[in-house]
Amino acid sequence: MDSIEKSNEKISGPPGVFESKDPKSLIAPEKGDLASVPPYSTFTKAEKRLICFLIAFAGMFSPLSSFIYYPAITSLSKDLHVSIELINLTITSYMVVSGIAPAIISDLADITGRRWVYILTLLIYCFADVGLALQRSWPALLVLRMVQSLGISATISIAFGVVADIATPAERGSFVGVVLCGPNVAPSLGPVLGGALSQHAGWWWIFWLLALLSAFCLLLIVLFLPETSRMIVGNGSGAISWYHQTTFSLVRKWRHDKSHHKSEDNPRRKCHIPNPIACLKLLFHRSTALIVLVNGIFYMTYGCIQASMSTLFIQLYGFNQLQAGLIYLPFGAGCAIASFLSGHIMNWDYRRTARNHGLVIDKVAGDDMAKFPIEKARYRSILYPVIMSSCCIVGYGWALHTRTTVAVPLILQFLIGGTISVVFNMCGTLLVDLHPKSPASAQAAINIARCSLSAGGLALLQVVIDGVGVGWCFTLFAGLCLSMLLPIWAVQRFGMIWRKAMIGA
Numbered sequence: 001m002d003s004i005e006k007s008n009e010k011i012s013g014p015p016g017v018f019e020s021k022d023p024k025s026l027i028a029p030e031k032g033d034l035a036s037v038p039p040y041s042t043f044t045k046a047e048k049r050l051i052c053f054l055i056a057f058a059g060m061f062s063p064l065s066s067f068i069y070y071p072a073i074t075s076l077s078k079d080l081h082v083s084i085e086l087i088n089l090t091i092t093s094y095m096v097v098s099g100i101a102p103a104i105i106s107d108l109a110d111i112t113g114r115r116w117v118y119i120l121t122l123l124i125y126c127f128a129d130v131g132l133a134l135q136r137s138w139p140a141l142l143v144l145r146m147v148q149s150l151g152i153s154a155t156i157s158i159a160f161g162v163v164a165d166i167a168t169p170a171e172r173g174s175f176v177g178v179v180l181c182g183p184n185v186a187p188s189l190g191p192v193l194g195g196a197l198s199q200h201a202g203w204w205w206i207f208w209l210l211a212l213l214s215a216f217c218l219l220l221i222v223l224f225l226p227e228t229s230r231m232i233v234g235n236g237s238g239a240i241s242w243y244h245q246t247t248f249s250l251v252r253k254w255r256h257d258k259s260h261h262k263s264e265d266n267p268r269r270k271c272h273i274p275n276p277i278a279c280l281k282l283l284f285h286r287s288t289a290l291i292v293l294v295n296g297i298f299y300m301t302y303g304c305i306q307a308s309m310s311t312l313f314i315q316l317y318g319f320n321q322l323q324a325g326l327i328y329l330p331f332g333a334g335c336a337i338a339s340f341l342s343g344h345i346m347n348w349d350y351r352r353t354a355r356n357h358g359l360v361i362d363k364v365a366g367d368d369m370a371k372f373p374i375e376k377a378r379y380r381s382i383l384y385p386v387i388m389s390s391c392c393i394v395g396y397g398w399a400l401h402t403r404t405t406v407a408v409p410l411i412l413q414f415l416i417g418g419t420i421s422v423v424f425n426m427c428g429t430l431l432v433d434l435h436p437k438s439p440a441s442a443q444a445a446i447n448i449a450r451c452s453l454s455a456g457g458l459a460l461l462q463v464v465i466d467g468v469g470v471g472w473c474f475t476l477f478a479g480l481c482l483s484m485l486l487p488i489w490a491v492q493r494f495g496m497i498w499r500k501a502m503i504g505a
Helices: 045-067 070-080 084-112 115-134 138-152 155-166 172-179 181-200 204-224 247-257 278-284 286-317 321-326 329-356 374-378 383-401 407-434 439-468 470-483 485-504
Strands: none
Touching (some): 045 084, 045 115, 045 155, 045 181, 070 181, 084 115, 084 155, 084 439, 115 155, 115 204, 155 172, 155 407, 155 439, 172 181, 172 329, 172 407, 181 204, 181 321, 181 329, 181 407, 278 439, 286 321, 286 329, 286 383, 286 407, 286 439, 286 485, 329 374, 329 407, 374 407, 374 485, 383 407, 407 439, 470 485
């Protein structure tokens, strides 16, 4: 986290990207005749670390709630005296709500602020978990799973909004990498925890664990998460109402009142009802639509690999339930490591792109994206994870088809998880850069597309495996991923042109 943030130093110079005759110069001049400008964010390094930890912790629950549930399907079916198909319907309903709810909640977060939306959603989620632990009927299970999804599905989208609030474009990549470590690890921890609890304590303890963890997270957010929305607090130094403040933010306000930073103007917005269609309108932007398509195809592949993993290893290698849960760990380790490293890669790509175009980075006030080829910066290195993930997916499918030693598919899982996570992070960060005023809504648009594609892929997955075999099935997925090089090239080549045309329209 030391490399996350270095932005509280004062600097003189105009906001935005400075033109530079020396392409090797990447640091804005510290002294000059130009007027001083306020920093992009007045949150300190320690405060940003705490914010990143809290939103990563909250974001972990959305994928964790989904994957921790899978090992309990058989137990739930027996105890509630219903078929497996009906239990699977509770999974489908969870996914449907998780695709729709962020469109409403993320727009609410962009309008009213991040802090209270986090508190509200975690409160709903915690009560739903308690209800799920106590219920003993299928209708209650179905309804409460939908309420659970309603409460927690938007936390990752809101996290991108928080990152956009506190991090300049030059440092945003590393923030995204750190924040997504929590959500990327959860899909691997979930099956292990779910299998152990379901086998040794009972399926209801899955929900008690989620309730306890979410209650602890809620307490931390109530006590320590400051409001970050730039529509409310500006760069962090703006005056805010008491209900937006915490003990932590009051201390910060007292400290910054003594500084000489100028507070940004905080425009007031009229109150209005959250619009779930707002995120869909973003899909009419050509670059946004292509970014969402790339992310959606890779998420569909990611979801199908994860969903089929335990079943395939039980069938092909004779694993028991606990072993089938443990095989998710390499995938999660790859996701976590790559998520952290991808942030540094994106920051490095940003600096290289600025150097190549003779631009100087302003790490304090932030860069003017109207002059910066951000599409080229974010997608500068994406070719490598796309090609590598496609090759590894092909190898993974045929390793399972030939029933090679179990070490081979596990190593390939690690590589697949890592490379796909890099693609996710690059797409998500670019989308925030393109929509800085509504970053959470932009992520909700991605969420709708990837949940829809994932649901479709999962519905056809077993049919394809039965029809052509596991080897050719994953070869098909790899081909789809590799075909995303075309929209990636289009965004790199024409993205800035489309963006300027949209601004001028």
